[in-house]
Amino acid sequence: MVDLPSTARVVIIGGGIIGCSTAYHMGKLGWTDTVLLERKKLTSGTTFHAAGLVGQLRTSANITQLLGYSVELYKRLEAETGLQTGWKMNGGLRLACNEARWTEVKRQATTAKSFGLEMHLLTPQEAQDLWPLMTIEDLVGAAYLPTDGQANPSDITQSLAKGARMAGVKIFEDTPVSRVIVEDGRIRGVETPFGVIECEKVICCAGQWTRVLAGSVGVNVPLVSVEHQYMITERIEGVTPGLPTLRDPDRLTYWKEDVGGLVWGGYEPNPKPWAVKGIPEGVHFDLLTSDYDHYSQFMADAIARVPALEHAGVKQLLNGPESFTPDGNFILGEAPELKNFYVGAGFNAFGIASAGGAGMALAEWAAKGEAPYDLWPVDIRRFGRVHQSTDWVRTRTLEAYGKHYTIAWPSEEMTSARPTRRSALYGHLQAAGACFGEKLGWERPNWFADLSVGEVAKDVYSYQRPGWWDQVRREHLACRNGAVLIDQSSFAKFVLKGPDAAKALSYIAAGNIDRPVGSLTYTQMLNVRGGIEADLTVVRRAWDEFYIVTGTGFATHDFDWISRNLTGNCQLVDVTSGSAVLSLMGPDARAVLTRVCPDDLSNIGFPFGTARQISVAGCPVLALRVTYVGELGWELHMPTDVAVTVYEALMAGGGVVNAGYRAIETLRLEKGYRAWGADIGPDHTPVEAGLLWACKMKSGLDFLGRAALESQIASGVNKRLAAFTVDDPSVILLGRETIYRNGERVGWLSSGGFGHTIKKPIGYGYVRSKGVDAAFMASGSYELEVAAERVPARLHLTPLYDPTGARIKA
Missing domain, CATH: 3.30.1360.120 (Probable tRNA modification gtpase trme; domain 1)
Structure with a gap:
């Protein structure tokens, strides 16, 4: 019999690494009236069989910051709690085996520099010096991030749990939640076999069980379970404790050292869903049946990269279910359907890397009513009604899983679970040559092919000029010089x-x-x-x-x-x-x-x-x-x-x-219109973004946020948005390129593209410096780092295009 408290301020559901990290951080915030309930034993869901690689770099600065927080936490956690975590900051290598991948890696290195991470581009030989067991004949280059590492997932979780207990948080194992009690639209508590705990807030960190549990109170959490396998070898000569983690995306595989052997796995293009008809009862430290036939698709490429594998002993082919999401990002935040119900789930096999930061963010979100900073890429509110369909979610998620290590092409569209939501004009636009993209289930015209001259309405991706370049230019100039019609029914x-x-x-x-x-x-x-x-x-x-x-x-x-x-x-x-x-x-x-x-x-x-x-x-x-x-x-x-x-x-x-959304993007860049989620968001104010003109500051009327703007106007700001152009038209700006002023790194581009009227690449980004103002910005000499190379750039504080000026003809 479990002696549960009858009341608590917060109940956390789930004793995996995410739930324990959240409990740890609730304790650190002083919310000691917090209870964590685990249906079986801590780590017994998916945490215990996680591979444990800890990488940091993502395409979002704030998500990178969140993962960087995980690293900082893991570095100090053992000293704080006295429990080992298995944390090793042995660095991480990422390989490139072709020119397209090398371009991607070079852009990742620039992104790392933009976000303040140390990342080095290496020659094949330099990469082999760090990882001597691998062959390098096919390598073009590699990137090395020295602050990446690896950890023991179960050990870190137990250490976080101890830290939570030390702060006063109560943790109960073998205590399943049978029901979240909601009355009159408000959370009243949770029900267990041992009684009810009345509470104000629920934080659901139940892993692959989250979708069903949250769904019982009307909250939609789009995730499904997918089988994920990795192999554990016996000791291999030459495998040393300091060996960096290794990602070989062109061979779809990853590697880490494990007591003198290797743990290695991959992301197959034909993943296998699990628990399609529901998760079986009583799953507890359970693994799935190893599927050697399915795993064999990695074997030849893996042995070619690490020949020692051919004769290595195999301890285990571990097959465990993980929860994945339709876009490959995890899910955090307060549910839009139910106040005070928070979610932390769907970690796409990088929950160990995310857990420290995710737990911190969830705890602050629940304690303070808002995230510590903009977390839009992982915010639960990025989903919509289409994601209520488990079939839709599973279909799209399997595609996302299969693309985990494929090249992330600029503007790449997903192809599965389409079409779903179509405007009344879909057939007309299709007949007119529309190449559609998808957003929140909506089919939207991205650009139009001229079918009369044999153009094909199909995306051709590239890190240089993409296949739709000429078509978008045609639509862009038609808007500048004549008239275009754009179906925006998905608004x-x-x-x-x-x-x-x-x-x-x-x-x-x-x-x-x-x-x-x-x-x-x-x-x-x-x-x-x-x-x-x-x-x-x-x-x-x-x-x-x-x-x-x-x-x-x-x-x-x-x-x-x-x-x-x-x-x-x-x-x-x-x-x-x-x-x-x-x-x-x-x-x-x-x-x-x-x-x-x-x-x-x-x-x-x-x-x-x-x-x-x-x-x-x-x-x-x-x-x-x-x-x-x-x-x-x-x-x-x-x-x-x-x-x-x-x-x-x-x-x-x-x-x-007819015109599409890609022309809208090139047109708005020329005119200086901001894009929410890129150029502006919860971390940017109208003062910083150049949008103070849109605020009723002179009216004397009060509005939410006014006091903060008045304070900034009085004291100044430390970042301001500006436009940048590059004279060389062959330069491709995508966003996240590093901004340099007088040789000093001062920020990164939030968005980028090409202006077909001004015939130049365009980017927008915040110049960051203490007390930055227009005079400071205008007085500097600027460069942008693009794919690890610096190019001269010009800063602009006014729109790049004036519709009253001269027009150019297509």
């Missing part, structure tokens, strides 16, 4: 209605939305620190009704942010699926629209920053005079059942070109 759209709608929204929005009916406001929504939580458009439809438009991928996040911060008598409703959107943009947009619309479309009759109900080809359309490409234009919002009629009417008169 997330909400209606806020009620007598208190204006008052509530006015406090959440940094811009002035309390304006006359028909007004359109581009605004940010800020957190208490002034960070940008949302970047969207608000239309006032009536005195008590607002129409809100935001990006496709932010549907769940922005709805959650707005709804959680609303007060008074008003309701927020998602109307995305009921409304199609066609963006008509370009200097000829007014002439095109006038052909099929009898309403006054003049600049006086329909000025910028307003919205009106108009008639297009006899159909009702809400027209928003707004642009994200820097040209005259309208977003045309309409019921989905008239979208085809409106599209056909607009295209019928000629002079309009």
Whole structure:
């Protein structure tokens, strides 16, 4: 019989490394009234059979920072708790066996430098000097990160658990949670076979069991179980304790030293799902049946890389289930469906590397109500309704698993579980040559092939100019010189209605939305620190009704942010699926629209920053005079059942070109429009991002985050966003390139691309320096590091494109 407390402030479910790390950090924050419940024994789920490699570098600075925190924690944990962790900072090697992979590795080295990590590019011989057992005949080069390492997952978990207990957190094994108790939409406690624990908050770190447990209270956690195998060898001559971890992505394999032998495994392109019909009862320190036939696909390449394997003894081929997600990133944060229910799960076989930082972030999130910094790449709110389907999630997740070690091409699209969500115009666009991408299940046109001259609507990826370069240039220049039509039906759209709608929204929005009916406001929504939580458009439809438009991928996040911060008598409703959107943009947009619309479309009759109900080809359309490409234009919002009629009417008169999302990106870069999730986010304020003009600072009205902005205006800031151009048109900017000012590293690019009007590569990034201002930024000499090479760059503090200036012809 377990003697459980009847109450606790927080209950953590799951005693793997994530749950124990969260408990450890809750204790460090002083939340000692925390209880951790484990259904069996600590580590008995997936932690005990993890391989234990600890790498740090990711494509996000903040996720890299989170993994770096793990390393710092593991370095000091043994001294703190007295329990061994098996931590060894023996470094990590990554190999490149072809020129494309070498370009990727060089870009990773630049990313590491941008984020402050030490990473060295090595010759094949230098790599072999660090890892003498491998052959190098096919190597082009390698990268070495000296602060990477390896650990014993079970030992680290037990050490974290001891640290949690030392701080006063209570841990109970053999105590399954049979039910999370929710009453009137609020968490009341958890039920176990030994009684109920009343609590305020639940943190679910239940590994592959999380999806079902969270689903029982209406929370969607998109993960599934996949079999993952690795081999443990007997001792091998030449394997030394200091041998770095090794990743050989072109052979799909990884390696680490283990008591004089090797642990090695891989990520096969044909992974095997597990527990498709549900996880069996009683799984406890259980492994799956070894599948030598399936594993054999690695064998020839592995022996070719490490010939000593051919005669090495095999201790075990270990097969254990791991939880994986549709995009290969783990899942953290407070569930949008249920307040005070937090999730830490879906770690894609790098839970050991992530656990220290993930536990810290989860603990702070639960204790303080917000993440310690922007964690959007792993935020649970990046998912949506399409991810409620386990079949969809499993199909996409298996593709993501199979791409774990393939080259991560710029702008690469996933191909599985498609199409799912299609706009009413999908068939028309497909017939017109659309090459579609996918976002939150939506099929969206990325670019259009000219089928009449034999172009094929298929992506060809490259680290140089991609296969769609000429097509996007064509669409870009058509927008600058004529008119384009872009299907943006996937926009997330909400209606806020009620007598208190204006008052509530006015406090959440940094811009002035309390304006006359028909007004359109581009605004940010800020957190208490002034960070940008949302970047969207608000239309006032009536005195008590607002129409809100935001990006496709932010549907769940922005709805959650707005709804959680609303007060008074008003309701927020998602109307995305009921409304199609066609963006008509370009200097000829007014002439095109006038052909099929009898309403006054003049600049006086329909000025910028307003919205009106108009008639297009006899159909009702809400027209928003707004642009994200820097040209005259309208977003045309309409019921989905008239979208085809409106599209056909607009295209019928000629002079309009279909365009896609990749042209939007090149166009917005020239005009200096910010992208949330890249250039702006919760860690960036309007002062830092050059968006103070969009805030109602002169109004005297209060709004969430205002005090933080006033403080920054008074005291100055330590980073500011700027544009950068490179004169050499062959340079490819993708984002994460390092920014140098007068030879000193001062930041990295948050986004990058090419401006087909100005004919130059463009990047945006924050210049970081104490008390940075416009004079400081303008006075420096700048370079960008691109794939480990520095190129001269120019800094710009104003838009790169002026629509009143001279235009160029395609």
